[in-house]
Amino acid sequence: MSNGLDDVIAAETVLSDVNGLEGRLTIRGHSVAELAGRTRFEDLVALLFDGFFENAPDAAAVAKGLAQARAEIFQRLVAAGLDAEGSIYDAMRAGTARIADGDDLATAYRLLAAPAVLTPALIRVKRGLEPVAPLPGLGHAADIIRMLQGAEKADLAAALDTYLVTVSDHGLNASTFATRVVASTRAGLMSAVLAGLGALKGPLHGGAPGPVIEMLDAIGEVAQARPWLSGAVKRGDRLMGFGHRIYKVRDPRADALKAAVRKLAAKGTGDGRIAFAEAVEQAALDVLRTEKPGRSLDTNVEFYTALLLEALGFPPEAFTCVFAMGRTAGWIAHAREQLASGRLIRPQSVYVGPKPELAA
Numbered sequence: 001m002s003n004g005l006d007d008v009i010a011a012e013t014v015l016s017d018v019n020g021l022e023g024r025l026t027i028r029g030h031s032v033a034e035l036a037g038r039t040r041f042e043d044l045v046a047l048l049f050d051g052f053f054e055n056a057p058d059a060a061a062v063a064k065g066l067a068q069a070r071a072e073i074f075q076r077l078v079a080a081g082l083d084a085e086g087s088i089y090d091a092m093r094a095g096t097a098r099i100a101d102g103d104d105l106a107t108a109y110r111l112l113a114a115p116a117v118l119t120p121a122l123i124r125v126k127r128g129l130e131p132v133a134p135l136p137g138l139g140h141a142a143d144i145i146r147m148l149q150g151a152e153k154a155d156l157a158a159a160l161d162t163y164l165v166t167v168s169d170h171g172l173n174a175s176t177f178a179t180r181v182v183a184s185t186r187a188g189l190m191s192a193v194l195a196g197l198g199a200l201k202g203p204l205h206g207g208a209p210g211p212v213i214e215m216l217d218a219i220g221e222v223a224q225a226r227p228w229l230s231g232a233v234k235r236g237d238r239l240m241g242f243g244h245r246i247y248k249v250r251d252p253r254a255d256a257l258k259a260a261v262r263k264l265a266a267k268g269t270g271d272g273r274i275a276f277a278e279a280v281e282q283a284a285l286d287v288l289r290t291e292k293p294g295r296s297l298d299t300n301v302e303f304y305t306a307l308l309l310e311a312l313g314f315p316p317e318a319f320t321c322v323f324a325m326g327r328t329a330g331w332i333a334h335a336r337e338q339l340a341s342g343r344l345i346r347p348q349s350v351y352v353g354p355k356p357e358l359a360a
């Protein structure tokens with residue numbers, strides 16, 4: 001039995017490969033370093049969807065489909081009155097659940113557009129501001145930044161593109177597996193994506209970057225980093241943004257995002273924060289080497305995610321929603337791949353409970 005399914009191979013995929021020993025992520029034949037910072041989200045969606053829908057869309061068709069879906073979602077779910085009760089993540093997920101289900105490209109675009117439109121609108125409403133409608137003609141990332149900030153900001157849009165591409169797919173992680181399980185029952189794309197959204201929320205998966213900011217704020221200054229981090233690990237706490245089930249070396253996505261953060265800092269956005277964060281990262285790696293020898297704990301994607309999304313103006317409570325904006329592309333492709341395999345996912349368990357009384 002594999003508790004946590006660590007060694008179980010549950011699918012064949014052409015979508016992505018995570019090499020945890022060498023720290024390599026390949027998405028449809030391209031390394032993440034090759035894609036991040038050079039590819040727009042629309043290109044990546046076209047790459048992931050290729051072969052999984054009739055009439056495989058190119059990047060221009062994806063851009064058009066996403067723009068239409070953003071306008072439609074805004075009209076249906078935001079302009080008609082937004083339900084901003086509860087956490088931003090829960091409200092975003094509830095809004096996404098209101099999309100009509102289907103297995104076609106139009107449904108896929110709506111599922112990609114839902115977190116992209118709902119998240120900035122929810123953030124603005126919670127700040128007492130009016131939501132900003134999407135603008136046809138803008139790229140997906142540029143429109144998200146405009147809907148959040150109320151103005152076009154090319155540097156921030158480029159950094160968001162890097163982020164969305166970097167997190168778009170990552171092997172059989174917990175949320176992608178959840179998506180494939182639901183897709184295998186033929187429940188439809190929306191149900192499959194909702195399963196992914198449910199799994200992504202937890203702090204051991206997509207919920208980690210918000211707590212990274214809390215950790216940085218609690219540390220406060222470089223001199224406090226070592227004692228704070230060492231105290232936390234000695235208490236048995238986990239340092240958010242470090243460690244990974246598959247990567248036994250540095251997560252390659254951490255470097256892709258760190259480069260994007262540095263690029264923004266060079267242009268004056270978040271420049272004070274990056275030097276502090278780099279010092280905290282070094283202190284954390286030292287502390288983990290000392291306190292957890294032999295565990296191969298290194299920086300994961302969430303550490304620099306936190307810094308990047310903070311610099312883009314997202315509040316920590318919305319970080320996981322932004323993760324969902326990117327990962328939905330991978331979920332949809334995996335759901336389609338699983339459906340095409342025709343196989344229901346149905347593992348077994350070992351019963352360790354009491355046996356029934358035998359009739360005398």
Ligand code: ACO
Pocket residue numbers: 203204205206208233237238239240241242243244245246292295297300301302
């Ligand atoms: N800080 C301190 N200790 C850690 C950390 C950490 N971040 N991660 C693992 N450890 C320790 C564990 O306490 C354990 O120590 P022990 O052997 O003394 O009991 C040992 O390392 C092995 O831990 P496991 O639980 O077996 O590792 P697992 O593969 O289950 O954990 C996980 C992976 C959940 C990501 C873990 O490293 C963690 O909790 N990290 C912090 C949360 C985080 O950053 N999550 C985002 C992951 S990336 C993503 O999902 C997008």
